[in-house]
Amino acid sequence: MIACPSSKCSSPNVADLPHYWRSLPSDSPLKAEYAPPARPKVSYWAALAAVAVGIVVITEGGILIGLLIAAGGVGWGALAFKAVQWAEAQHAVWSTSHVCLACTGRF
Numbered sequence: 503m504i505a506c507p508s509s510k511c512s513s514p515n516v517a518d519l520p521h522y523w524r525s526l527p528s529d530s531p532l533k534a535e536y537a538p539p540a541r542p543k544v545s546y547w548a549a550l551a552a553v554a555v556g557i558v559v560i561t562e563g564g565i566l567i568g569l570l571i572a573a574g575g576v577g578w579g580a581l582a583f584k585a586v587q588w589a590e591a592q593h594a595v596w597s598t599s600h601v602c603l604a605c606t607g608r609f
């Protein structure tokens with residue numbers, strides 16, 4: 503049995519956060535507060551396109567500028583990957599969180 507970790511509360515009246523959030527009516531002000539963290543909509547196509555353009559520029563003779571474009575694409579792809587990983591971690595935390603129905607604390 504899970505109880506609220508707040509020393510002032512310690513109520514056993516806690517709910518699974520995802521369950522509780524889904525059960526809220528959509529016009530509830532708590533709906534936004536308890537909402538899951540948003541997943542970024544990232545596209546790797548821009549990164550891939552930059553790398554491809556960089557390679558084309560290199561083969562056309564613009565080695566330095568081509569390398570810069572390709573490196574920018576790789577850097578963008580790495581950033582996008584990190585953002586997705588971070589968002590997935592945040593979402594994993596949310597999906598295993600609980601909410602106290604007595605003091606509305608999240609844990």
Ligand SMILES: [Zn+2]
Pocket residue numbers: 506507508511512513602603604605606607
């Ligand atoms: Zn509580």
